[in-house]
Amino acid sequence: MTLNVQIFGFKDCQDTRKALRFFAERRISPHFVDLEERPATRGEL
Template identity: 50%
Template sequence: MMSIVIYGTNKCKVTQKAIRFFKERGINPQFFDLRERSLSGGEAKKIYSFLGDDVLDKDSSVYKKRFAYYDAETEELIVEYPELIKTPVVKCGQRYSCGFDESSWKVFCESVKV
């Protein structure tokens, strides 16, 4: 049976919306706070291979100040600087979504309930 995993931060309002969204549908997601535990290299690679550069929060002040012109692989950046991730990243099986993506969350709910 598949489960839902959410990577985000406790202070992120969209992460809180995602957690609430799944709980309201009877699904208790596993939550990892990126401020307490960063992604492993393997997980970052999986996320990046599925989402590509969409996983980077290019609107964040951290990205604009430090990385807009930085020439590095995105998966390396999100491991070393988890604050660059567009949160939440929601995982269901081998699929991912990032940011506010209610349509993907609904599909994930159906996958979990099967």
């Protein structure tokens, strides 16, 4: 079973880092989108 997770947030946000750490501890590699670099597109939401 493959779990695809996307996390949208800011690199320096504490809650974003908590979410990334949560998945890393469970050996799930999420796809992170930094909203400072590029905004989320309609298809991603």
